[in-house]
Amino acid sequence: MPTSKIAGLGFYVPKNVFTNEDMKKYMDTSDEWIQERTGIKERRYADRLAETTTTMGVEAAKIAIERAGITPQDIDFIVFATLSPDYYFPGCGVLLQRAMKMKEIGALDIRNQCSGFVYAISVADQFIKSGMYKNILVVGSEKHSFGLDFSTRGRNISVIFGDGAGAVVLQPSTKEGQGILSTHLHSDGESAEILAMFNPGTHANHWVDTPVADFEEQELGETFMSHAMIDKAQNYPNMDGPAVFKKAIIKFPEVIIEALEKNNLKPSDINMLIPHQANLRIAQYVQQKLQLKDEQVYNNIESYGNTTAASIPIALCEAWEKGKIKEGDLVCLAAFGSGFTWASALIRW
Numbered sequence: 001m002p003t004s005k006i007a008g009l010g011f012y013v014p015k016n017v018f019t020n021e022d023m024k025k026y027m028d029t030s031d032e033w034i035q036e037r038t039g040i041k042e043r044r045y046a047d048r049l050a051e052t053t054t055t056m057g058v059e060a061a062k063i064a065i066e067r068a069g070i071t072p073q074d075i076d077f078i079v080f081a082t083l084s085p086d087y088y089f090p091g092c093g094v095l096l097q098r099a100m101k102m103k104e105i106g107a108l109d110i111r112n113q114c115s116g117f118v119y120a121i122s123v124a125d126q127f128i129k130s131g132m133y134k135n136i137l138v139v140g141s142e143k144h145s146f147g148l149d150f151s152t153r154g155r156n157i158s159v160i161f162g163d164g165a166g167a168v169v170l171q172p173s174t175k176e177g178q179g180i181l182s183t184h185l186h187s188d189g190e191s192a193e194i195l196a197m198f199n200p201g202t203h204a205n206h207w208v209d210t211p212v213a214d215f216e217e218q219e220l221g222e223t224f225m226s227h228a229m230i231d232k233a234q235n236y237p238n239m240d241g242p243a244v245f246k247k248a249i250i251k252f253p254e255v256i257i258e259a260l261e262k263n264n265l266k267p268s269d270i271n272m273l274i275p276h277q278a279n280l281r282i283a284q285y286v287q288q289k290l291q292l293k294d295e296q297v298y299n300n301i302e303s304y305g306n307t308t309a310a311s312i313p314i315a316l317c318e319a320w321e322k323g324k325i326k327e328g329d330l331v332c333l334a335a336f337g338s339g340f341t342w343a344s345a346l347i348r349w
Contacts, residue, residue, distance in 0.1 A: 002172040003179035004128035006347070007135075008070075010063025011317040012056050013044045013164040013304060020159070027155040034159050037241075039280020043162030043305030045145040052086045054095040056165035057141035060313070061100065068169035070135055072100040075169070077133040078107040079124050081116030081140045081309040083338070084147065085109070088200070096139065114276050114337020115185075116140060116309035117166070121333070121345050122183035124170045134171060140309035141165035147197070149236040157237050160279075162305030166313020181346040182262045184255055188340050195244050195338040197237045200225040212238070248282050251342040253289045256334050259346040265330065270296055271349075272325050276335035277301035277311035286334075298324060308337070325349055 019042040020031035034040055046056060057080065065072055080093040087095075093107025112119040117140035124136040144161035148154060173179035198212040204223050205211045214228035229235055252275065260266055267290040275283045280301050287297045298319040307314060312333050319325050329349040336342040 001129050002131070002174075003181075004125045004170045005173035005175075005179035006168045006349075007171040008064040008066070008068025008169040009167065009313065009317045009320060010060045010067060011164065011166040011310075011314040012059035012063070013314065014046045014051060014056070016045045016047065017042055018045055023155075023159055026150040027158070028152040029155050029159060037279075037281070038160055039299075039301055040160065040305050041302045044164055046143050046163040048146075051143070053082050053084050053141045053143045053165075054086050054092045054099065056143065056163065057082075057092060057096055057139040057167065058099050060141065060165040060167040061096065061137055061139055064167040064169050065137070068135070068171065070169065072102050074135050075102055075137045076105050077124070077127060077136045078102075078105065079110060079120040079136065079138045080107065081110040081112065081120040081138075082142055083111065083113045083116070083197075083308055084143045092139075092141065110309075112309075112337075112341050112343075113339065114278060114306075114308050114311070115335040115339070115341040115343045117312045118183065118333050118335050118343035118345050119185055119341070120309075121168075121170070121180070122185055122343065125180045125183060128170055128172055136170045137167060138170060138313075139165065139167045140311075140313045142308045142310045144308070147236065149233060153233065154236055156241060157239050160306050162307050164304055164307045164310045164314050166310050166317055168313060168316075178348050181348055182259055183343065183345045184258050184262070185343045186251070186255060186341065191243065191247070191340060192338075193238070194240045195238070195340070199229050199235045245279065245282060247340055248278065248336040249285045249289075251340070252282065252286045252334060252336050255336075255342050255344040256286070256290065256332055259332060259344040263346055265346075267292060269330055270332050271329035272319060273297045273332045273334065274312055274316045274319065275299070276337065277304065277315060278306050278337065295324075
């Protein structure tokens, strides 16, 4: 059975930079407050009307495909991870396929939020190993800025997230010991509401004791989105930050250790850990827990904020471009996020 390798990678971030000082124009916050809690100094926001989740994914994909030495016509499957699709349906995969004038190939959309890219890599890896596809495009892209509450009311969430995209091309590896060694996926929906965007949705308050959506009084409809939901700001993300932090610092190192033990390796064998860029404090805790040196971990959240499914491919590509990842290196990708879901992938570069 062949292994799958990353043959090309690329990333794209919008040109619009919003520093912590800029955020003070919209909400009661401060650079010190944001940096102390998250490590973020600035983030990028897509053009409100000119850029979408898909168009950013296309820009990242162009670079990854070129670096893989192929053309869009050579791609035979797409896996697109995002929580911020252009449309509620159809998904971004088919929009990217259309935009890049690809053949009538399959396009799969992944909705695992912060863990989305690692889940997508795992899915693509199975297709490569089975021999079904030879050139799989895996994309993680997010346009958070379209749905954030840019006011003091929403500051605890809005200052964290940014926009951007990353992409890789997976191909079969012909070199022994090279490529994806293993992937590990987990979920626990017990605390799903701790980090969620409830509306618009079809839940009709089914999963909660205290309603998270107010509906109009009528016989049919008006439960997907109502004027009352908008008036009461129920169409924004919800997060219990401390609760997420407590869970993340347990599951993050666990899933990394799981990958290492599966391959009879130890933390000191890691050349580069690319954690999901959720919060610099979480990444620092994981680094300390695993006793990793600074040069073994790559973080860029200070520049881009949390770009959810895009954060790992952006960081991976940036680290590679800076020469921090070389052939033969052991690279670990790890993520934890909404769901809760968490995942890891161990790669021999």
